[in-house]
Amino acid sequence: MMITVTESAKMSAKASSQIQRGQRAIALMLAAVAGAAVMVVELGVARILTPVFGGSIAVWALVIATTMLALAAGYMFGGRRADLKGGIHVAQRAAIFGALLCASIPLVRRPLIELTIDLSTLTGAAISAVVHIAPSLFFLSQVSPALIRGLSSGEAGHVGGTAGGVYAVSTMGSLVGTLAAVWVLLYTPLGVAFIGTCLL
Numbered sequence: 001m002m003i004t005v006t007e008s009a010k011m012s013a014k015a016s017s018q019i020q021r022g023q024r025a026i027a028l029m030l031a032a033v034a035g036a037a038v039m040v041v042e043l044g045v046a047r048i049l050t051p052v053f054g055g056s057i058a059v060w061a062l063v064i065a066t067t068m069l070a071l072a073a074g075y076m077f078g079g080r081r082a083d084l085k086g087g088i089h090v091a092q093r094a095a096i097f098g099a100l101l102c103a104s105i106p107l108v109r110r111p112l113i114e115l116t117i118d119l120s121t122l123t124g125a126a127i128s129a130v131v132h133i134a135p136s137l138f139f140l141s142q143v144s145p146a147l148i149r150g151l152s153s154g155e156a157g158h159v160g161g162t163a164g165g166v167y168a169v170s171t172m173g174s175l176v177g178t179l180a181a182v183w184v185l186l187y188t189p190l191g192v193a194f195i196g197t198c199l200l
Contacts, residue, residue: 027088027147028169030095034143035173036180041102041140042067043181045132048109052117053125062122066129070137078142079149087150091143098139105132144170 046055046063053059074094082090112131116124144166152162 023088024151027091027151028166030091031144031147031166031170032173032176034095034098034140035170036177037098037102038067038071038137038140039174039177040181041105041133041136043178045105045129048105048113048132049125049128052113053121053128056121058122059125062126062129063133066126066133067137070134071141074138074141075145077138079145081142082146082149087146087148087153089150091146091150094139094142094146098136098143101136101139105136108132 042063046060049059049063078090078094109132112128116127118124119127148159148163148166151166152159
């Protein structure tokens with residue numbers, strides 16, 4: 001009887017370990033896709049703004065500044081919310097909202113450009129950058145801190161490794177997103193590109 005109980009406990013522990021590894025793999029894939037989407041949004045919006053407001057360093061500075069502010073706000077909000085609601089749950093919801101907002105960019109670009117085209121270059125570019133970039137990136141940036149919270153639950157001694165792993169995978173996703181945005185967006189209609197990113 002003791003052998004049976006021991007074997008059953010081992011099988012249960014093994015099954016639990018396999019489930020945890022599967023969940024971790026899915027979580028890291030989510031981090032990578034979110035990282036890629038961030039760069040697709042940033043570079044895609046830059047492509048939207050360039051024909052209207054130009055591609056000067058000032059316009060690029062506005063795009064980068066908006067991206068950094070949205071990421072900073074999302075990191076802080078996502079981390080705090082993950083502590084209250086649970087990391088994986090927050091990461092999933094943030095990814096869904098971020099994807100939907102990413103897909104909405106092609107829908108709002110024409111009306112927004114029409115509203116801002118008569119403004120000064122910097123004012124129009126700033127408003128367009130904030131409206132196009134900030135909402136989706138605010139949610140997408142919540143994914144990584146929320147995943148760190150979820151994956152490190154009950155493993156206080158491994159938080160550093162978990163955080164490093166999540167951010168490394170997210171950064172590699174951003175690298176792929178950067179290269180994809182440069183080569184794919186050049187030959188793909190913007191609406192298709194943003195909606196495709198949403199579906200990922």
